[in-house]
Amino acid sequence: MPHSTLTVGDVEITVLHDSEVALPFIRTFPDVPLESWAPFQERYPDAYTKTADGTDSLRVHFECYLVRSQGRTLLVDTGLGNGTSNPAVVANIGGGIDGVLLTELEAAGFQATDIDTVFLTHLHPDHVGWNVTRNGGEESATFPNARYVAHEADWAAFDTPLDSQIFGYDWWAETVAPLRRMGILDLIDEETELTGELTLTPTPGHTPGSMSMIVNSVGERAFIMGDVFHGPAQVTETDWVFHYDMDPVKAGETRRDMLKRAEEDNAAIAICHHSGFGRVIRDAGKKYWQAL
Numbered sequence: 001m002p003h004s005t006l007t008v009g010d011v012e013i014t015v016l017h018d019s020e021v022a023l024p025f026i027r028t029f030p031d032v033p034l035e036s037w038a039p040f041q042e043r044y045p046d047a048y049t050k051t052a053d054g055t056d057s058l059r060v061h062f063e064c065y066l067v068r069s070q071g072r073t074l075l076v077d078t079g080l081g082n083g084t085s086n087p088a089v090v091a092n093i094g095g096g097i098d099g100v101l102l103t104e105l106e107a108a109g110f111q112a113t114d115i116d117t118v119f120l121t122h123l124h125p126d127h128v129g130w131n132v133t134r135n136g137g138e139e140s141a142t143f144p145n146a147r148y149v150a151h152e153a154d155w156a157a158f159d160t161p162l163d164s165q166i167f168g169y170d171w172w173a174e175t176v177a178p179l180r181r182m183g184i185l186d187l188i189d190e191e192t193e194l195t196g197e198l199t200l201t202p203t204p205g206h207t208p209g210s211m212s213m214i215v216n217s218v219g220e221r222a223f224i225m226g227d228v229f230h231g232p233a234q235v236t237e238t239d240w241v242f243h244y245d246m247d248p249v250k251a252g253e254t255r256r257d258m259l260k261r262a263e264e265d266n267a268a269i270a271i272c273h274h275s276g277f278g279r280v281i282r283d284a285g286k287k288y289w290q291a292l
């Protein structure tokens with residue numbers, strides 16, 4: 001797939017696709033009446049699809065973002081992974097199909113060794129899949145020259161045998177716990193500047209430690225927001241509850257806060273599960289995602 005690159009001041013952001021699945025509305029947004037989706041299916045045909053048996057579904061991308069700023073090369077999230085890096089998740093969510101992040105990275109002109117920082121927006125199983133490469137009994141960091149950065153509150157939430165199986169399978173032991181053993185995981189607990197142009201800011205609700213990357217360069221802004229939004233419809237319907245939001249009330253507050261900021265700053269916006277970049281526009285008094 002062609003690489004979509006956005007230039008924000010002096011910063012370059014490239015979408016790197018890892019994987020894609022269809023997830024039914026009734027599973028992802030069980031409280032939203034099915035007919036309420038119709039205007040969004042019409043407005044954003046690329047965001048929706050049907051499963052093999054014809055069930056209306058979100059077209060869920062698993063996207064990562066390559067960010068270049070002031071000589072640094074950063075990766076935002078590591079997708080679903082493959083059958084050895086994140087086996088339970090690739091089997092259960094990914095339909096048994098390996099993600100293609102590393103191929104995409106190479107096609108964009110970069111190697112895994114070029115990444116100096118991996119920013120994990122949160123520690124859910126579909127955002128950490130390529131963290132670790134497994135070769136027989138050998139485990140190594142997929143991005144060997146990188147520090148991995150995540151929020152302390154997500155580590156605390158998931159680093160227990162019970163919570164790391166909240167989806168009914170274990171991913172933690174394969175993808176996140178090894179980073180700490182290797183000494184390459186930096187846990188932060190407050191707004192943190194990575195470069196003069198890139199700041200990580202807490203955007204909690206979906207998980208307690210969810211964070212977004214704020215890009216601010218030469219008067220231009222972009223927000224890379226992980227799972228603050230699950231598709232463009234939530235830009236309009238901010239109180240639609242995504243099934244896996246751990247604190248739905250807080251998640252809604254965060255969505256509204258970030259939309260207000262994005263509108264005030266005229267920021268480009270990006271999320272993990274919908275491809276490409278958008279901007280917040282108004283139409284008949286309502287806010288909408290407008291693709292760039």
Ligand SMILES: [Zn+2]
Binds near residue numbers: 206227
């Ligand atoms: Zn998530």
Ligand SMILES: [Zn+2]
Binds near residue numbers: 127
């Ligand atoms: Zn996710």
